[in-house]
Amino acid sequence: MLLNQDGDQIKHRTVQDNIKKYALVTGITGVRPSPHTFRHTFAKMFLMGDGDPYVLRDLLGHNSMSTVVLYLKLFREDLHQKYKGRSPVDWLNGIKVRRPDVQRDLPFDVEMQLGN
Template sequence: MEEKRIKVYGKGRKERFVPFQRTLERHLKEYISIRGLLDHDFLFINIDNTPIKKRIIQETISEIGIAAGVTGVRVSPHTFRHTMAKMYVMNGGDPLSLQIILGHATLDMVRTYVNLFSSDISKKHERHSPLENLYLED
């Protein structure tokens, strides 16, 4: 965790490292202190120290969404991924670094996650417009 990167396995068990920041680091350290150190690299485990299956994570996240009263949107790991990708770009992240974080081979795949609505585009244009950010002296 010293490098603030976590190893993840994508489709086809393709390995990559994803960066994380202070807030997640704090939560991960707390979780690991409760869970304890193990002799394998899996972060989320069952009571018998075996890795949690993907389907269990999906079901748990869905159940949390139902319990929280979330309606009108699917609550799933994929929705979290899509939301992270969109917010990353809206907060000034570039599509190329997002491509690496998401583990996509091409930028075409990134476009499916970053479907900016027209109001989002207008806000970004207002913030980054060269004309609006030009400082001319009289």
Template sequence: MLDCDSLFVNIDNNTFKVRGIQQAIKLYGQDARIKGVHVSPHTFGHTFAKMYIMNGGDAFSLQKILGHTSLDIVRMYVNLFGTDISEKHDRHSPIENL
């Protein structure tokens, strides 16, 4: 076990720099033969947010998970990937579910 507070460390127990993580993820994408998309930490975060919203997650918990201080960016994910508003109404309306 390594004595370090960082999640990502190298073999010398030194914290990975942002650029090192970006490069590693890019190489993993190449090794996995992923084509047609940019493989990066930003893309992972965007994909997570998209899937979270598409699977019924709410904007407030997504905001906390992503560490955003405001709902501005999260609102973009909801607007782009949220399910149809009438579908949500049908599923969650107290009147429709009596």
């Protein structure tokens, strides 16, 4: 609950109107200026800043992860770009697997390909 300077609760419509007014004054265009947009922006920045999805659930006041999963799907491409190349699977591009040597007990031998 937000309070005004007199200690009274600020009405939802007042918050919506003020956000629209400030967006106009500052020249923000191309997005719908609303409290919901602030929530989405916060969620995206939190996740892009390595925030934990379970913590995000609590911060947004959700009871289940289903809504947070929607945020993850919504920002999938941004998150993909952020973590591109960080997965151990991505590192496998630089690994060459050789046939097993007769003298070895291991099923295969892994040799790293070090490139420039």
